[in-house]
Amino acid sequence: MKLLVAVKRVIDYNVKPRVKMDGSGVDLQNVKMSMNPFDEIAVEEAVRLKEKGVATEVVAVSIGPAKAQETLRTAIAIGADRAIHIQTDETVEPLGVAKLLAKVAEEEQPDLFILGKQAIDDDSNQTGQMLAALLDWPQGTFASKVEVDGDRVGVTREVDGGLETVKLATPAVITTDLRLNEPRYPSLPNIMKAKSKPLATKTPEDYGVDIAPRLETLEVTEPPKREAGIKVDSVDDLVAKLKDMGVA
Template sequence: MKILVPVKRVLDYNVKPRVKADGTGVDLANVKMSMNPFDEIGVEEAIRLKEKGVATEVIAVSVGPAKAQETLRTALAMGADRAILVQTDDAVEPLALAKIFKAIADAEQPGLVILGKQAIDDDNNQTGQMLAALTGWAQGTFASAVNVEGDSVNVTREVDGGLETVKLKLPAIVTTDLRLNEPRYASLPNIMKAKSKPLDTKTPADYGVDTAPRVKVVKVSEPPVRSAGVKVADVDELVAKLKALGVHS
């Protein structure tokens, strides 16, 4: 069984985003970029399934600029077998991404597609669900456990009330949550091996997908600075201030 794992190149989660002076977007010049953390969890889960003998091949795929090759090489160093870069300098929206991934899934015929539940740059949380709709495959979102049994997969997913386990017929779409696993660090030998692993470069046009944006960004601005708190002398003063604000028990 093949496993397809989409990965995205995003601003590193340790970097504080800065908005461009003209308000047109986030400044990405000379800042550290890395693999989306939820996608990293997806790569790790796919590799673990391969190590268990469940999967035969792990294919990492990314849609983005030429520099996204670095992100794919990271996935290859972790243990993915080969990679596909769909190169574009456009900011690709979730529906276009889902269409590209569907075309790749049609060509590769994977048994599982494991995606991060969302990317930390736009937080859309849409691509996995849209891909499931386009393919007609079952979906298990926000997965905290994935167990493949024959021609089905049991996905334990996090819901408001606790945990829910769903049984999906393969092929299926799974999106990862933080508690699914702890991604491994790539060893130096594997980093060197990753340089010689296959990495194909395609374009959205190769898959017949139009990536022109449907949403126009009018302005990007930083959130207002939070005002300082107020210290109170005792409980009575606190209650009085809450009442003045209209807060009732």
């Protein structure tokens, strides 16, 4: 079984994003970048399936600037066998990402395509679903448990009412949720070995995909600062205050 895993280079989750002075977007200059946390979970799950003997090869894929190769090397250090980098300095929207990943899937013919349910920079939560639609593959989104049984995959999904389990025929698309696993830290020897593992570089033009944006960002602003709260002496005072504010 071959597994494809999509990874994205984003602002590190410990860093507070800063908006550019002109409000045109988020300032990425001199900001620590790392692998999207949900994608780390996807890589970890793929590597675990390989360690169980379920998968024979794990291929990491990323779309982004030249520095995205660092993210791919991290995926290899965790346990991926090789990587594909689709290099572009343009901002690629979820539909463009899905189209490129679909082309990679057609070329690589994987049994499973695993990716994080969303990226923490745009929070779109769209790529996995679009990819499944483009490939006409079954999908298991928000996975908190994955069990492979031959050519069938059981995916336990986190839904509003609790948990839902679906059975998918391969090839299929799976998007990972937070409680699926806890990603490992790549060891120093594996980080060094990752530098010599195969990493192919492509461009969107190689796949014949138009990544021109379909959305226009008008303005980016920081959320308003939270105002200081007040103390009340009793429940009656609280209710009265809420009524004055138009809340109750």
